[in-house]
Amino acid sequence: xxxxxxxxxxxxxxxxxxxxxxxxxxxxxxxxxxxxxxxxxxxxxxxxxxxxxxxxxxxxxxxxxxxxxxxxxxxxxxxxxxxxxxxxxxxxxxxxxxxxxxxxxxxxxxxxxxxxxxxxxxxxxxxxxxxxxxxxxxxxxxxxxxxxxxxxxxxxxxxxxxxxxxxxxxxxxxxxxxxxxxxxxxxxxxxxxxxxxxxxxxxxxxxxxxxxxxxxxxxxxxxxxxxxxxxxxxxxxxxxxxxxxxxxxxxxxxxxxxxxxxxxxxxxxxxxxxxxxxxxxxxxxxxxxxxxxxxxxxxxxxxxxxxxxxxxxxxxxxxxxxxxxxxx
Amino acid sequence: xxxxxxxxxxxxxxxxxxxxxxxxxxxxxxxxxxxxxxxxxxxxxxxxxxxxxxxxxxxxxxxxxxxxxxxxxxxxxxxxxxxxxxxxxxxxxxxxxxxxxxxxxxxxxxxxxxxxxxxxxxxxxxxxxxxxxxxxxxxxxxxxxxxxxxxxxxxxxxxxxxxxxxxxxxxxxxxxxxxxxxxxxxxxxxxxxxxxxxxxxxxxxxxxxxxxxxxxxxxxxxxxxxxxxxxxxxxxxxxxxxxxxxxxxxxxxxxxxxxxxxxxxxxxxxxxxxxxxxxxxxxxxxxxxxxxxxxxxxxxxxxxxxxxxxxxxxxxxxxxxxxxxxxx
Numbered sequence: 308x309x310x311x312x313x314x315x316x317x318x319x320x321x322x323x324x325x326x327x328x329x330x331x332x333x334x335x336x337x338x339x340x341x342x343x344x345x346x347x348x349x350x351x352x353x354x355x356x357x358x359x360x361x362x363x364x365x366x367x368x369x370x371x372x373x374x375x376x377x378x379x380x381x382x383x384x385x386x387x388x389x390x391x392x393x394x395x396x397x398x399x400x401x402x403x404x405x406x407x408x409x410x411x412x413x414x415x416x417x418x419x420x421x422x423x424x425x426x427x428x429x430x431x432x433x434x435x436x437x438x439x440x441x442x443x444x445x446x447x448x449x450x451x452x453x454x455x456x457x458x459x460x461x462x463x464x465x466x467x468x469x470x471x472x473x474x475x476x477x478x479x480x481x482x483x484x485x486x487x488x489x490x491x492x493x494x495x496x497x498x499x500x501x502x503x504x505x506x507x508x509x510x511x512x513x514x515x516x517x518x519x520x521x522x523x524x525x526x527x528x529x530x531x532x533x534x535x536x537x538x539x540x541x542x543x544x545x546x547x548x549x550x551x552x553x554x555x556x557x558x559x560x561x562x563x564x565x566x567x568x569x570x571x572x573x574x575x576x577x578x579x580x581x582x583x584x585x586x587x588x589x590x591x592x593x594x595x596x597x598x599x600x601x602x603x604x605x606x607x608x609x610x611x612x613x614x615x616x617x618x619x620x621x622x623x624x625x626x627x628x629x630x631x632x633x634x635x
Numbered sequence: 636x637x638x639x640x641x642x643x644x645x646x647x648x649x650x651x652x653x654x655x656x657x658x659x660x661x662x663x664x665x666x667x668x669x670x671x672x673x674x675x676x677x678x679x680x681x682x683x684x685x686x687x688x689x690x691x692x693x694x695x696x697x698x699x700x701x702x703x704x705x706x707x708x709x710x711x712x713x714x715x716x717x718x719x720x721x722x723x724x725x726x727x728x729x730x731x732x733x734x735x736x737x738x739x740x741x742x743x744x745x746x747x748x749x750x751x752x753x754x755x756x757x758x759x760x761x762x763x764x765x766x767x768x769x770x771x772x773x774x775x776x777x778x779x780x781x782x783x784x785x786x787x788x789x790x791x792x793x794x795x796x797x798x799x800x801x802x803x804x805x806x807x808x809x810x811x812x813x814x815x816x817x818x819x820x821x822x823x824x825x826x827x828x829x830x831x832x833x834x835x836x837x838x839x840x841x842x843x844x845x846x847x848x849x850x851x852x853x854x855x856x857x858x859x860x861x862x863x864x865x866x867x868x869x870x871x872x873x874x875x876x877x878x879x880x881x882x883x884x885x886x887x888x889x890x891x892x893x894x895x896x897x898x899x900x901x902x903x904x905x906x907x908x909x910x911x912x913x914x915x916x917x918x919x920x921x922x923x924x925x926x927x928x929x930x931x932x933x934x935x936x937x938x939x940x941x942x943x944x945x946x947x948x949x950x951x952x953x954x955x956x957x958x959x960x961x962x963x
Contacts (some may be wrong), residue, residue: 530858
């Protein structure tokens, strides 16, 4: 579908091209070191199948040389055998993705041939300046038989001309999809519209799908996701109960409630949330909109100071604000 | 400014016509029966003055015949003397508003001549079907010397043709402003755009300002407010830390962080929030986005069932969902 027909399309109808990706384990794992119970992961898989979600991201494919396995749950590493223990042969419509970070993934060895793996899609996450290595990883995954996407992080702090160059490089690569990533939750819908327009132009020129991964620092993750969707972005990231780093992501329950395709079902998601998500919070996982995350979002900064402040349960917001202004 | 010039205007600039109204006491009072300390109200007043907020709504002008004064704090009634005890002669740029509900306000007696009152603006809240009485109240307040607005509630459940008739009636009245009110937090930005367009057309035709009062059931209160603003809506309601009935309102701290007019200052708002808002929550006031409010928003229902569910601290969301579907 072209941008123009997407624009014209009544939102009462639906675009079958829209794909929802559940990133709960991958982005949520950042707030509990990927220590999810097997029951949680199994229930999440079954929930996604029942809810009509299109992709489920199991976590990162992080290098075991670089990261100590004793310090993280297994979904930071996403061994094919661990995935298979949950999904078996995955005889469902749900596809499985993992994220591979540039510089943190031993992709040549750890990503095996697609025909031998339960994984369907490799999402390569990169900053602008490591785009050449990202493209090597994409080409490697493509040759092995996977669908691929590229998630260009922290674009709100990148030069627009650099983003243009990166998009052209990706356009000429074998990548299937390119994600708009609002890493700091700093972008407003009007900016998302402008950025989506740029990405969609590249998408049309080179035949790539465009996606969005939003953060909720300014309570705009859902709004930005449906803004992007309204002009033709088709790959939509969401997480259960917004779980994700800092302020979290676009809530799956909001997104599925909005989408008109009857294959999407809210009820299994509510059931999952009521069984698991409040318990995760009681067990100490911390995420969701608050004033500190709002401030880093407004100031277009990495959330790390807000995370430290929130974990310390501090409420002297004015002190954080002054600290952040000093860094600006 | 016409709609067209508002459309063209770069959002990096600002429209001096934009007015921010702090509705913390009025909408927030619905979750603590208006039992705010005098220190809270005094600090809020000083915060609004320092932050450059344009209007502060002190509460409702409810009839003391209809409502038992022992069951509510004084801001449900907003006696002029109580306001004056806080603001003195109010020699500031901050204007003072109160809300008068159709059918719940003895406006002929309780609203005195403007020249004898600290109040600047009367906001008349009405459902579509009581529009004739709303207009009587507006004309009464106008004759007494007040600015007036009309807040048409629950439009997401009204017939569009009825809204059109109500807007024409208001257009021909003396009212100064007309508010889009998303009472159930059910409207998406795309719908807000369509509704705002309709209201702005009436505003241009009859010379009325248009405002918006949003609810956060779907984490869209801020997004919907800036969506409306982007096409020419000038009167913007917000509350400290989103405080308001159910899921709450558009957060003042998000809105002031977004607006480009340098008269708006975030720092005093942060200072107020850190001193007062978490304490209100600890003392039992309950508001803010959660799954139950999301469900009534998605289903375009009054939040009352979600409020009861939240107050009971229930987490069996699937049961609430089934209950709400039965009512749909």
